[in-house]
Amino acid sequence: MDKEEKDMERTDVDKLLSRIVYKAPANSRMEEIGGILARRRAAIRRKETFRHRLMQWSIAAGIVVMSVLGCLVHFSRVDIDSGEREVACVLPDGSEVTVMPNSGLSYNRFTWTLRRRVLLNGEALFSVTHGRRFGVTTPAGRVAVLGTRFRVIQRGEDMLVECYEGAVRVEVAAAKLVVRPGQRVRSDAGGVTLSDIEKPLPPVVSFEAVPLKEVIRSIETIFGVSVSGGEKYGELVFTGYIMTADMDETLEAVFRSCGIPYEVSAGEILLK
Template sequence: MQENYLAKWLNNELTEDELTEFKKSEEYATYQKIVDVTSGSEAPEFDMTKAWDNLQSRRAKETPKVITLSPFKAFLRVAAVIAVLLTGAYFYLNTQDETIRTQLAENREITLPDNSEIVLNAESKLSFNEKNWDSKRAINLEGEAYFKVAKGKKFTVTTTLGTVTVLGTQFNVENRNGFFEVTCYEGLVSVAYNGEEFKLPAGNSAVAINGSLSKSKVEINGQPSWINKESSFKSIPLKYVLAELQRQYNLEVTLEGIDENQLFTGTFSNTNLDLALKSISTPLQINYKFEGNKVLFYEESAP
């Protein structure tokens, strides 16, 4: 049998001779049974419109819902976010303190919003809120500063050891490592220290060393000596004197065989190191060696 007889037979394209020959083949009987069985079967009906509707329905269930806001509602949300950001920025900027620092061997002059003047000594830090100065007249101080307060103006200087409240006056405050001193040159200041509050009129000084408070007299309408490039001390432990020497000259000071708690009274220059070293060593009858930025003080009897 020719290979293409089956296709031609299914399409009724065989000639009589080809059909006669095809019926004699062994395959014909099998093919005829298949045709007889399938001829009575019908293909299921297919509804295109219904199938399309079902597909669209399934897609609607699977696709996330998107809710479109009206332009006005979207605008309100954006406006609310902007308002929150602006409010936060306003409070942040208006609650930030301005901080001023001095390095070793540096002094700096500052003018407050009320025209009061401050001179900040070496290695000190001062902070205040310039934006809210009229409502929050407060200064935080670490180190030493001299204040010339404008007449009729009042503010508070806060340190870790004590608080000073002033009104139209000139005064000096020092706060360093267990050392707290307030000196009033003009007017009147109120000092709060260790749970005690007292008035300090012009010409008086109060110094607290490691919790022990003492008072002394100073020149009325004067100034602290460091304003004039000198550092002066009256019965002050040597360790505080040498600490000031280090600040004014950016030095590293060490002692050998010397009592750092012995009291020192005197003055040294803040501009002439050689003179300053002699001003300290001579009254105490001690020697010193100076090399680079290091100074060693030692007893005269030491080799």
């Protein structure tokens, strides 16, 4: 073969080789994919670790906060024991309460701004400032204040609530009702009763030239007795006073001063 033929053959071989495309082995591509998956798994593990640690930190922070709040609530509690005397105190909002003898009252200074509530065991007189609802909790029931002045008397499972101003809502096991000024509600073994507050009698009642029959009627009402024989003294008038807490002194003041003999027997007064 001459030189020219050899050159032509070499040229054909070069052309053939230039058309050949070399491919990387298949396992090299798999390694690349595996590397990508490994990096993704590592990123996922880092995120999961962060979430886990964040959850642990949140739980720890929550425990710390609850512990601090628990300490604040516990050490902010105020307990009042009246013992044998009345104890007057002013609550954080300026409300006034008089704790009667042998009674106890407690409240929490820390939670007061969120919830005005006292725990009462016994008897207390309240004068409440305006603001959020004021609550009194006793072993016998609860009182929600819608007004300003009221009294609560609790003895075991029995409770008496008297309202002087505004209104209060009383909640006991048997009923829920609103008590208005001048009313009282009593809850005991006999049930729940709502009635008007009886106005206390003044210690002394004075009369100025009042017919004796009117005075006799007042004596019967005040002391729950019956007076008979007063018809023959219908023309007499009385000027003076009677003691509403002492019947004997009242009878002396009225009938002895009028010269009327009398006799007392079993709740009945006979004028002679």
